[in-house]
Amino acid sequence: YDSFGLAPGLASSGDSGGSGVAAILELARLFSNLYSNPYHKPKYNLLFVLTGADNFNYFGTKYFIEDMLEDADNYLLSEADYTLCLDALAGGSDIFLHVSRPPKEGTKGQELMARMNESLSLVAGLSSVTLNHKKIRIGDDALAWSHERFSLRKVPAGTLSHFSHHSDIRRKSMFHTSTDVDGLSASVQLIAESVVRHILPEINEMDSNYTSGIFTGQMSVHTDSLQSWLDYLSQTGRSQQSLLNKDHPLLLSLQQTLSSYVHEVSTFTHKPDKSDPEFVIYTQSVSIMHSYSVKPAVLDLVLAISILCYMGGVYLLVMYFSNISQLINEVKYRVKAKRD
Secondary structure, three states: OOOOOOOHOOOOOOOOHHHHHHHHHHHHHHHHHHHHHHHHOOOOOOOOOOOOOOOOHHHHHHHHHHHHHOOOOOOOOOOOOOEEEEEEOOOOOOOEEEEEOOOOOOOOHHHHHHHHHHHHOOOOOOOOEEEOOOOOOOOOHHHOOOOOOOOOOOOEEEEEOOHHHHHHOHHHHOOHHHHHHHHHHHHHHHHHHHHHHHOHHHHHHHHHHHHOOOOOOOHHHHHHHHHHHHHHHHOOOEEHHHHHHOOHHHHHHHHHHOOOOOOOOOOOOOOOOOOOOOOOOOOOOOOOOOOOOOOHHHHHHHHHHHHHHHHHHHHHHHOHHHHHHHHHHHHHHHHHHHHH
């Protein structure tokens, strides 16, 4: 949920990070309605996670995974079918599922990819879902996508994004505030329809009643809600420095919104190791720069020319002092002769 920029106080990108947060909140709302319907009783638990400091080599994701996997009583990640990481989703008609290795035949990852392709016909505005494979390079200074943190711990995962490559400059630009809410709405619907076909296999046998999808009508995606979150996130400075306070209005808003959709909301707080920190965050996010009115540049030009003329005159006086002295004496002699 944080953003990154060399000017921390201005870091408020709307697409990368912001659209993923808006999508998570809307998906939580959609599945909250689905699970409250007595006719649908999925046997799956869904876990919605919002992470911070992911611009620092996915620090928040890393320590969340470690907390979950090191807890002997917590099986949500160790037994997870799949983890979908949401990157930038508010733009473009093509969606890419970035993975560290192609899912094998018969695995849950391959099944979920098939569900996405099946659900494309139910969503207007999206033309394709492309599988993009990139191996993890252990020697690299930074990971490319957030799902790589899960892959390193052997948790099946992938990242959904409209960016085809991790090095796209728009992913790290604090000025990339333009967003396509219709594209985001289509992406959310695609994810919701794909996941619901995965957790409710019986729906796949009801093709005649499923031609319009589950999330339509009263269960449809709320575009206005997505737009309001995009506007809020695009206008709010979200540098990690400004979000160190757990009572920050943005963090409270995210927690309150999730609490209205899911049964239990937990917060995790981590700090870099002081003895060997992976990165250092300086708390100063906004600085005041003072500027003063000065003389115009023309004055400097005139002053420079005057100094050059003065120095030139001194130089000529020194170099031709004898000639100048002789000339002065001749002038005096002629003036005196004229008077006589």
